Amino acid sequence: MAVLREPKRPSKKQLIIEAWMNGKRDFWQLAEELETQPSYIASTLQKNGLIKGYYDLYTTPENPLNIYFPALQGRMGFKDVATAQYSVRVLDEVYRRFEESHDRAGQHHCLVTALTMYNRARFSRKSAEARVFKKWLLQHLTEEDQGFGTHPFPQ
Numbered sequence: 001m002a003v004l005r006e007p008k009r010p011s012k013k014q015l016i017i018e019a020w021m022n023g024k025r026d027f028w029q030l031a032e033e034l035e036t037q038p039s040y041i042a043s044t045l046q047k048n049g050l051i052k053g054y055y056d057l058y059t060t061p062e063n064p065l066n067i068y069f070p071a072l073q074g075r076m077g078f079k080d081v082a083t084a085q086y087s088v089r090v091l092d093e094v095y096r097r098f099e100e101s102h103d104r105a106g107q108h109h110c111l112v113t114a115l116t117m118y119n120r121a122r123f124s125r126k127s128a129e130a131r132v133f134k135k136w137l138l139q140h141l142t143e144e145d146q147g148f149g150t151h152p153f154p155q
Contacts, residue, residue: 012036016044057119068109076113078121084132087117091136111140 010018012034019030027038034041043059045051055065075090077083091110098106114137121130 012040013044013048016041017048017050020045020050057116057123065112066105066109068106071106072110072113076117078117078124078126078129078133081128081132084117084121084129088114088132088136095140111137114140 015034016030019033024030027041030041031038039056039058042051042054043056046054059065071094072090076087078087091114095107095110098104098110114133118130118133118137121127121133
């Protein structure tokens, strides 16, 4: 006697792709309908080659944010406090290099990366690791605004 099985329900990923292919383009509406986050929809679409250029807190390294990304690529982590401390040393080295060359966009990228790592760590319940990034970030955000008038290019 054959056992009747209930048909397998499509996964959220499959539903997202199907909806997109059928012309649904409103991320917020799709998220509401599928009871998920708009960021999950965007990352699913990007991973499947349906959109490009999406970046958020959890975007993976194969999707570079900008030209500064390679300077830190593969060198950031928060597995443990020692890894977070290493990451901050790298951040500081790269940040100072950009500072010396008056590359404010590069410095900004370092600050954004530190904030991203802080949030990734804290949202992963790694408080000690998050504090390492927070300390570095606060130090740089509270520095006196020095040298911003000495930009080598005309404004």
